[in-house]
Amino acid sequence: MKALIAMGIIFCCLVGCSSNAQVTNDKEMAENIQESFAKKGVSSVDVSKLSDFKWEKGYLLTNKSKKADVEKLVNTPISEEVMKKISAADQMLVFVHEGEVVRYVELPQDFIAHDKNQLEFSFSHSELKFNKSREGKPIKAGDKTLSSEDALTVKSIMKQIQWKKADYSVALDPDVQLTYEGAVYNVRFTSDSAELTSKKRGVYGKVTGETAQQLYDILM
Numbered sequence: 001m002k003a004l005i006a007m008g009i010i011f012c013c014l015v016g017c018s019s020n021a022q023v024t025n026d027k028e029m030a031e032n033i034q035e036s037f038a039k040k041g042v043s044s045v046d047v048s049k050l051s052d053f054k055w056e057k058g059y060l061l062t063n064k065s066k067k068a069d070v071e072k073l074v075n076t077p078i079s080e081e082v083m084k085k086i087s088a089a090d091q092m093l094v095f096v097h098e099g100e101v102v103r104y105v106e107l108p109q110d111f112i113a114h115d116k117n118q119l120e121f122s123f124s125h126s127e128l129k130f131n132k133s134r135e136g137k138p139i140k141a142g143d144k145t146l147s148s149e150d151a152l153t154v155k156s157i158m159k160q161i162q163w164k165k166a167d168y169s170v171a172l173d174p175d176v177q178l179t180y181e182g183a184v185y186n187v188r189f190t191s192d193s194a195e196l197t198s199k200k201r202g203v204y205g206k207v208t209g210e211t212a213q214q215l216y217d218i219l220m
Helices: 002-014 027-038 067-074 080-088 148-160 209-219
Strands: 044-046 057-062 091-097 100-107 120-122 127-129 176-180 183-189 193-198 203-208
Touching (some): 027 100, 148 176, 193 209
Antiparallel strands (some): 057 091, 057 120, 193 203
């Protein structure tokens, strides 16, 4: 029953419910976790040292979580609507005190390693490992190296694009050049889209709407 109450509270808050207003999205803690990753040689973070509130148990939820796995984790049935909330949140750390959710933290896609040993954690065992695959060649907009958070968002967008093979001897006249996984992409923005081409890889891709705006805000 406590798990059911907890899950109900957290997802109520995600859709802006006015009740249980004390349950908040701790953006400062999210920033501190991401700043920890940016430090050289850091591969994990002890979330108990970054929290300023009481909690005993925590859950790592991610848009990679399967319905059956989430139900087993929290020991209660989960609706399809709730699963959509999980998917929309990328990654989320949920903190529970005396059977009720007291705080949650939203993180970028694949930030914390999706390890079965990390899906449930406690205050006394609260060291979470970062996703090692996030490390690698820097992602750049022109000469500017993107922050770890922005780089992760760009990586997520690039994976969403349905790339088409194209023989571009001359790429589109770009607004900015994006360096991603060792290749340069020319990016051109319109009022409602972003078009990307890579002469090296011979591909063309396009995003529209909010995704294009998100890419514009990061690169420009």
